Amino acid sequence: MRFKNKVALITAAANGIGRATANIMVGEGATVIAVDNNQGRLDEAVPSLRAAAGTSGGKVQGILADALDATVVDKLIDEVARTHGSIDILVNAVGGSTVIDRPTATTEQLTLAEWQKLIAFNLDATFLCTHAVIPVMKRQRSGKIVNLASIAGRGLSFNSSSAYAAAKGGIIAFTRKLAYELGPDGINVNAIAPSITLTERIRPHWEKRSQASQAEEIERTPLRRVAEAADQARVICFLASADADFVTGLTIDVTGGL
Template structure:
């Protein structure tokens, strides 16, 4: 029970990684505060956490709003007294039809012998699209981290795990430069904060996963057929994406007391970035 008597707050608990993280922490003894903007996904995650034996507070929260984040932390304190561990998982990911088209164009370009030319991704991104990603993926991480530190610093204890991506450490997601930029920013922010607060026994680290076998990505794989999947696996030596539960086990370790990691980027990715 690595999280016994701890309170963990997990953002973005929709189907896939966030829900798996929250359930894993609950199974290890944590009381869990969860948030999402999708109320159906929020209710589903709460049910799964309670079925795993965990106490749960579910809050609808848009992490890009500092007011909503402040209200969520106030609710967490009212219910459980404090927050010991924060997992900043909420993020926009490139999964709209235009993102799928860009991804397919990028993979085809990288895997077939065609003449080199620009792929024209960055020049197609609008101001609104760019700012939308920063609002959730970066501002949301800052707002939640700030509120968490206001609790963790006086108690001289805390664990913060920020979920980035190999997109922030490599060109693996060149098809989504706005997403890559935000995940790189999360890594830089995490390292700075880790240096700042480690002396108060608050450890800040990053998990930068490779591909996650979420329902959305599994649907994408089904759509590209065997030939498309085989081309995709050329860039991933393990020949598959990690399951949400595999990634959640890494987050559990970083959220626990069983390590001496400060400001590190841990990247389970099946060998796609070595």
């Protein structure tokens, strides 16, 4: 029960890596605040997450909110902290490459609008939620923040744009800098850098690839498979737990050895 009596706010929690993380945390006793911008996804996810709590004592509250809206985020964090008394864990799971129609576009092909959309989608929500939760965690003198970067942020993705790489590189740098800022306040800040992960959003793109392309991706991965959302969520949960109390400023590549 690593998360007994912990309040965990998870963005993009209704599907993908966010949902897989919520599933583990609620099963280990957390009160999970599942934030998403799609009511239909929340309506489907919340009952399933509550069932995952089992007898752990974990609880789930679904909140419809746009993590890219500063006013909305500030109000969300204030209400959660006031209602629950603390926010022990923040998982910034908003992000991705498919927010534009051409996620594999080269730099030459990218338009400025596409560049700006990818940068904003992958950086702004992480900044806004973190910015809002810092005063809460400082008052507590404790907290765990886990961000989602990508191997693209290390220049290691063959299937994503330079805009996505720049945004996720920004997450890695933001994580490192924030760890220095917040360490004296007892707040840990870390990130994961996933390779291709077969979430609901990515799986359709994966299935459109040829068998040869899929086989090539698997062949260059030492563990000889692509990741599932739970593979990423397990590492997030490690970083959010007491097991990582002396880990901060780190981005862990969760890539099967790629």
